[in-house]
Amino acid sequence: MTEEIKHSILLAVEARSIIRTELVQELWSGYGHIYRCQLEGGIVPSVVVKHVKLPKEVAHPRGWNTHISHQRKLKSYHVEMAWYSTLARSCDEACRIPKIFHVSNQSEEMLMIMEDLNNAGFPVRKSDVNREEMKACLKWLAHFHAKFMGGKSDELWEVGTYWHLDTRPDEWEAMQDAQLKAAASRIDQTLNQAKYQTLVHGDAKLANFCFSEKGSEVAAVDFQYIGTGCGMKDVAYFLSSCLHQEELSNCESGLLPFYFNQLELALTSYDRMADFEAIREEWSWLYNYAWADFYRFLDGWSPGHWKMHDYSETIKNQVLKELI
CATH class of the missing domain: 3.90.1200 (Aminoglycoside 3'-phosphotransferase; Chain: A, domain 2)
Structure with missing residues (x-):
């Protein structure tokens, strides 16, 4: 996790520092990672970070390494960011989703900083x-x-x-x-x-x-x-x-x-x-x-x-x- 990403996390939730970072899972076919960050200070005790980083080489577990597959995955992350930035705010407690604190897209990297559902009552x-x-x-x-x-x-x-x-x-x-x-x-x-x-x-x-x-x-x-x-x-x-x-x-x-x-x-x-x-x-x-x-x-x-x-x-x- 780069210093730039760490800075984005701290800024998004007004935290003083990141106490601990743990890997939750790798994204499908090596397209990045999901992390959980424990925080000091700020509006929440922890966040989940979805960091998409487009791979130079794709290793699909079933061998579907094609241009079509790559474009589909790429669009899927743009769709997810668009969802969290717009219609997601309409969801209520009956169709609960994580709150989103930050989304950004720079070149071949995308970042979503969201609520840690473990701390929200869904562990x-x-x-x-x-x-x-x-x-x-x-x-x-x-x-x-x-x-x-x-x-x-x-x-x-x-x-x-x-x-x-x-x-x-x-x-x-x-x-x-x-x-x-x-x-x-x-x-x-x-x-x-x-x-x-x-x-x-x-x-x-x-x-x-x-x-x-x-x-x-x-x-x-x-x-x-x-x-x-x-x-x-x-x-x-x-x-x-x-x-x-x-x-x-x-x-x-x-x-x-x-x-x-x-x-x-x-x-x-x-x-x-x-x-x-x-x-x-x-x-x-x-x-x-x-x-x-x-x-x-x-x-x-x-x-x-x-x-x-x-x-x-x-x-x-x-x-x-x-x-x-």
Whole structure:
């Protein structure tokens, strides 16, 4: 961490000094690091720093080292900075995110200094969750989708999610499922032409949720792929990140109704003039399309991935049958 970055941290939160710095994680494919800095003085005891530094050589863990991949990642960081600088301030306690203290972009480096959610009441990270903890995440998604129902921004992704078809031509070309490959654009169009659109988180996996001590409340991080879309993209992807096929078979009778119940409550709370029953009808139908869309990405990106199980295979086949 350079002296310039340290100075930016101290200035952003009016701190006297940085007591300790720890590495939280490296960014994907060597594009930088996330640090936690313990501070002396200032308005907060610690901050999380996302330092993006474009690598001279890219080392993708699955070998996708292309110009398209680089440009997608580069745009994703610009999108995240734009999000924190604009619409993020609309989020409330029901769709909690870290407060942002500073964003800057200089040449091949980008810097985001944000609230440390550990000190804000969300110190727990989970790799396994129970039903109530999953509901906490679905409640967050429902309120987020309600808050931004009908919303869009030219500074965010035109179509949200990191696996969006137009940004993944290499993975589409590598697909092994010929029938799904042929139907990929129709699945994409069906989702994009949905009457009811919101902002989707775009990478709403379990790892991007921070939990309270009791697990009843969550906050979300990592908004590199936020953009317009059907809320089912986030819901299907979230469920895929924390449930295996034998558990997923029961989710539609429990977790999906819970999400829609929370969505209705949130739309009312935010006074959004929207036809909830119409949204539920359309999005319930699009759940399968959102799942098939993600399956399409996996088929090209990582054939045989553990998420390509019988449950997702069955849903994909149902969608293909519908499109015939």
